[in-house]
Amino acid sequence: MTDNNKKIELGWQFLRYYSLVRLVIALFFVASPFIIGDKSDYHNFQLFQSVAISYLILASLLLFIALSEQRFQLMSVVQPLVDIGILGLLAYLGHSNTSGYAVLMAIVSIFALLLLRHRLALLYGVGAALLLFLVHWLRANEISDSAYLDLSLQAFAILTVSLLANSLARRLTNYESEVMEHSHSIQDMHQLNRDIINTMNRGFIVIDSEQHTLYMNKIAWYYFGNPANALSQELGSFAPELTQQIKASNKDEFEGQLFKANNNGPRILPRFQKLANKDRTLIILEDYSEISKRIQQAKLASLGQLTASIAHEIRNPLSAINQASQMFEEFESNTQQEKDLLQIIQRQSKRINNIIENVQMVSKRKMPSRNELVLERFLPSFIHEFKQGLNFDAEILCENIDENLSIRFDQSQLKQVLSNLFENGLKYSFINTKRYRLHITATQDKITKQQFLDIIDEGVGISVEESEKIFEPFYTTNHDGTGLGLYISRELCEANGAQLECIPVAFGGACFRIIFDNRP
Numbered sequence: 001m002t003d004n005n006k007k008i009e010l011g012w013q014f015l016r017y018y019s020l021v022r023l024v025i026a027l028f029f030v031a032s033p034f035i036i037g038d039k040s041d042y043h044n045f046q047l048f049q050s051v052a053i054s055y056l057i058l059a060s061l062l063l064f065i066a067l068s069e070q071r072f073q074l075m076s077v078v079q080p081l082v083d084i085g086i087l088g089l090l091a092y093l094g095h096s097n098t099s100g101y102a103v104l105m106a107i108v109s110i111f112a113l114l115l116l117r118h119r120l121a122l123l124y125g126v127g128a129a130l131l132l133f134l135v136h137w138l139r140a141n142e143i144s145d146s147a148y149l150d151l152s153l154q155a156f157a158i159l160t161v162s163l164l165a166n167s168l169a170r171r172l173t174n175y176e177s178e179v180m181e182h183s184h185s186i187q188d189m190h191q192l193n194r195d196i197i198n199t200m201n202r203g204f205i206v207i208d209s210e211q212h213t214l215y216m217n218k219i220a221w222y223y224f225g226n227p228a229n230a231l232s233q234e235l236g237s238f239a240p241e242l243t244q245q246i247k248a249s250n251k252d253e254f255e256g257q258l259f260k261a262n263n264n265g266p267r268i269l270p271r272f273q274k275l276a277n278k279d280r281t282l283i284i285l286e287d288y289s290e291i292s293k294r295i296q297q298a299k300l301a302s303l304g305q306l307t308a309s310i311a312h313e314i315r316n317p318l319s320a321i322n323q324a325s326q327m328f329e330e331f332e333s334n335t336q337q338e339k340d341l342l343q344i345i346q347r348q349s350k351r352i353n354n355i356i357e358n359v360q361m362v363s364k365r366k367m368p369s370r371n372e373l374v375l376e377r378f379l380p381s382f383i384h385e386f387k388q389g390l391n392f393d394a395e396i397l398c399e400n401i402d403e404n405l406s407i408r409f410d411q412s413q414l415k416q417v418l419s420n421l422f423e424n425g426l427k428y429s430f431i432n433t434k435r436y437r438l439h440i441t442a443t444q445d446k447i448t449k450q451q452f453l454d455i456i457d458e459g460v461g462i463s464v465e466e467s468e469k470i471f472e473p474f475y476t477t478n479h480d481g482t483g484l485g486l487y488i489s490r491e492l493c494e495a496n497g498a499q500l501e502c503i504p505v506a507f508g509g510a511c512f513r514i515i516f517d518n519r520p
Contacts, residue, residue: 126162
């Protein structure tokens with residue numbers, strides 16, 4: 001709402017009060033002959049009564065106009081003018097004593113000045129004073145000295161009140177301007193604070209003593225799945241974990257426990273803090289995944305530098321060990337136990353070399369070159385290429401591949417991610433079912449419009465505890481693994497604006513979902 005609109009809104013409010021006062025005055029004039037009883041002192045009682053009733057009807061009509069808010073500028077000019085004219089006519093038709101009418105005209109002049117907020121409104125007071133002289137002269141055809149003195153005092157009172165009202169109106173105008181200026185400053189500051197809070201990487205929720213949500217920024221709203229009408233709900237309706245943590249602690253300020261608001265969301269670390277009035281609590285929600293990621297990146301960067309500096313020194317003796325074990329393996333006199341030990345040496349040597357290569361690859365990862373890929377054409381081609389590199393027969397079933405699904409991803413990096421996920425899935429499927437089989441689906445969610453690719457194996461599945469750890473570097477449940485495959489896959493997905501998540505599967509097995517981002 002602009003300043004001018006605010007002023008007009010305040011003007012309509014004041015005009016409604018003015019209309020109510022007018023209605024009360026009109027009712028008084030209609031009822032006064034019955035209250036006073038003496039009708040002989042009226043100059044023209046019948047006409048006075050007709051004018052009073054007409055004034056009551058007009059007052060009701062003007063009140064309706066004030067409520068309907070039509071043509072404020074015209075109404076603020078015309079209504080005081082109508083009031084002064086009708087009051088002058090009633091003064092002419094009514095009692096000879098005009099002091100009461102002088103008071104009413106002074107009131108009308110005050111309303112006119114407060115409505116118009118302009119010095120020209122003083123003309124209403126001047127007109128009212130002159131009208132009193134005219135009424136007395138028309139009724140008596142002359143003005144005696146005593147009457148002239150009374151009329152002068154009444155006119156002086158009207159003009160004095162008008163001047164004071166003019167000064168008050170000017171002060172009110174200045175005060176309103178200052179209030180509006182301060183209001184703009186406060187609104188700008190509130191908007192600035194709101195924008196700053198909404199652009200922060202943390203979620204903020206403010207609740208009252210009864211745990212009703214008073215404020216929630218966009219990040220917190222996103223964490224809890226965009227709940228509808230969150231500000232009018234109790235915290236427990238969309239965040240029962242936070243409610244339980246608040247009830248479990250009596251401290252004014254404490255750090256909560258990690259939790260996930262939903263299966264696809266990040267791990268969140270809450271902090272609770274009582275505000276100054278103690279009736280409100282501020283809840284700060286921090287994406288612990290980002291904190292953990294920064295720690296891991298710093299650790300891997302340091303590890304990458306260390307690996308780069310000692311890779312040459314490690315690989316030379318490692319190569320000699322591997323070569324010596326291969327030569328020793330060729331001796332026919334080796335016992336079965338010696339052959340098993342040689343295989344362990346070779347396998348662990350290969351594992352050490354893979355760890356060095358993977359860490360170096362993470363530290364030297366190149367920027368992705370995202371291209372448009374149609375999954376219906378890309379997946380069969382990649383699966384055929386992937387199978388050619390296997391030394392066993394694998395069954396990779398493509399099911400429900402949306403023919404219109406187009407994504408933006410670096411092709412070589414997507415192949416690297418899928419190769420790692422396919423190898424893991426086939427391995428765990430074989431361990432559980434003795435068959436190398438995977439199920440691939442790719443579609444778009446009709447509600448969220450998210451495009452995703454699912455790789456589902458037939459293994460024993462992944463527990464909730466393990467699903468929190470499998471993407472951490474160097475975490476592995478396989479004694480031959482490096483613990484970097486899934487970490488690198490997630491890093492490559494995030495570099496392409498996508499997300500790699502482990503999704504629970506009702507019928508068993510593990511499902512790794514790639515959620516794509518198609519923004520350029």
